[in-house]
Amino acid sequence: xxxxxxxxMIITLxxxxxxxxxxxxxxxxxxxxxxxxxxxIRRSTDSTVEIPPESIAAAAxxxxxxxxxxxxxxxxxxxxxxGSVKCAxxxxxxHGLSGIIGVGGSMGTALGTVVMxxxxxxxxxVMVSTMASGFTKPFIGAKDINMFNPVCDIAGLNSITxxxxxxxxxxxxxxxxxxxxxxxxxxxxxAMTTLSTIDACTVNVRKQLEAKGFEVMxxxxxxTGGMAMDQIVSERDVVAVVDTSLVEINDFLNNGxxxxxxxxxxxALAKGVPVIFAPGNADFMVAGPIDMAKTMFPNHRYHMHxxxxxxxxxxxxELKALASHMGGLIxxxxxxVSFFVPLTGFSHHDSPEGHLHDPAMCPVFLDALREAxxxxxxxxxxxxxxxxxxxxxxxxxxVLIYTKTDS
Numbered sequence: 001x002x003x004x005x006x007x008x009m010i011i012t013l014x015x016x017x018x019x020x021x022x023x024x025x026x027x028x029x030x031x032x033x034x035x036x037x038x039x040x041i042r043r044s045t046d047s048t049v050e051i052p053p054e055s056i057a058a059a060a061x062x063x064x065x066x067x068x069x070x071x072x073x074x075x076x077x078x079x080x081x082x083g084s085v086k087c088a089x090x091x092x093x094x095h096g097l098s099g100i101i102g103v104g105g106s107m108g109t110a111l112g113t114v115v116m117x118x119x120x121x122x123x124x125x126v127m128v129s130t131m132a133s134g135f136t137k138p139f140i141g142a143k144d145i146n147m148f149n150p151v152c153d154i155a156g157l158n159s160i161t162x163x164x165x166x167x168x169x170x171x172x173x174x175x176x177x178x179x180x181x182x183x184x185x186x187x188x189x190x191a192m193t194t195l196s197t198i199d200a201c202t203v204n205v206r207k208q209l210e211a212k213g214f215e216v217m218x219x220x221x222x223x224t225g226g227m228a229m230d231q232i233v234s235e236r237d238v239v240a241v242v243d244t245s246l247v248e249i250n251d252f253l254n255n256g257x258x259x260x261x262x263x264x265x266x267x268a269l270a271k272g273v274p275v276i277f278a279p280g281n282a283d284f285m286v287a288g289p290i291d292m293a294k295t296m297f298p299n300h301r302y303h304m305h306x307x308x309x310x311x312x313x314x315x316x317x318e319l320k321a322l323a324s325h326m327g328g329l330i331x332x333x334x335x336x337v338s339f340f341v342p343l344t345g346f347s348h349h350d351s352p353e354g355h356l357h358d359p360a361m362c363p364v365f366l367d368a369l370r371e372a373x374x375x376x377x378x379x380x381x382x383x384x385x386x387x388x389x390x391x392x393x394x395x396x397x398x399v400l401i402y403t404k405t406d407s
Contacts, residue, residue, distance in 0.1 A: 030173035099176030124175035272335035327372025
């Protein structure tokens with residue numbers, strides 16, 4: 001077997017044979033081997049394909065005819081996604097892939113990105129998709145998938161799509177030839193959440209921990225950041241999580257724009273990784289333009305962050321709901337948990353210099369939290385703002401205690 005880097009190419013030949021041939025030729029011209037995964041359903045395809053439709057269907061426990069007999073595109077695709085994931089991972093386990101490229105419309109993008117999402121961070125992933133012009137979140141999720149916009153429909157080659165396909169293939173080949181699956185993590189890894197409104201805190205924490213020999217991964221909590229952190233925590237050896245930005249959880253509870261779904265923060269708690277929580281950014285929900293924000297959240301206070309985003313001040317009912325939710329999550333924790341609460345503000349917006357400052361709200365959250373937390377977890381209060389150095393120092397000290405690192 002060739003020692004060249006191997007690139008998995010996910011393209012259905014029953015609808016995109018011309019594109020598949022073109023991309024294969026570009027990839028092979030760059031010195032990589034192509035492993036074509038063809039999840040076609042509509043008609044028979046090239047028998048020389050490395051992973052043909054028949055093998056994909058069989059991996060999902062069906063024949064290709066049985067898949068066709070389902071006569072429902074969603075159900076058919078569900079079977080082929082299951083089989084494609086199994087076939088791709090099996091090939092990777094045996095031979096080792098150095099990159100993945102896919103081409104498709106909404107159906108091909110759904111299949112291709114699900115397969116890509118099963119592979120580790122760092123392995124190159126490129127999807128040429130008609131969804132790439134703006135409808136990307138459902139496909140990319142929290143993974144490191146690069147999407148190329150073909151501009152035109154994927155219906156043969158023209159002077160635009162030929163360039164897009166070539167660029168995507170060249171990028172994939174270049175990344176694959178330089179990909180190394182070996183990951184060296186000599187430093188203990190800490191995962192941390194942030195938004196710019198608590199940067200003074202999280203930058204301080206990060207710099208102190210890095211100075212003490214930690215690697216710190218910081219995740220921007222605008223919907224997928226926390227999801228990415230949770231996935232990293234599940235996959236890697238993380239020694240502590242500093243979850244100082246809870247806006248994604250607050251938005252989940254209140255239908256804000258930055259919701260990360262019901263499982264946000266569960267990964268570390270279920271794995272037993274030590275967690276330090278703080279209610280950073282719990283003073284607001286994220287909504288769209290100001291008029292939309294007023295419709296979604298009537299009778300609130302608002303700060304127009306920019307023309308597209310509005311911070312909506314949380315009121316007592318929302319803070320109590322957040323505290324109750326956090327208490328429920330923490331009740332299932334398998335490892336140590338700390339919850340630090342600053343009493344003079346949860347973000348820059350919630351400060352004398354901000355536009356949503358209301359110091360009366362911090363004690364509301366603290367009281368509700370103390371009622372919601374299990375008896376094994378103590379809510380520690382600090383008479384300072386979340387962005388004060390005192391608060392960052394306390395977080396660092398707790399990380400050192402959890403990791404038994406000398407300060």
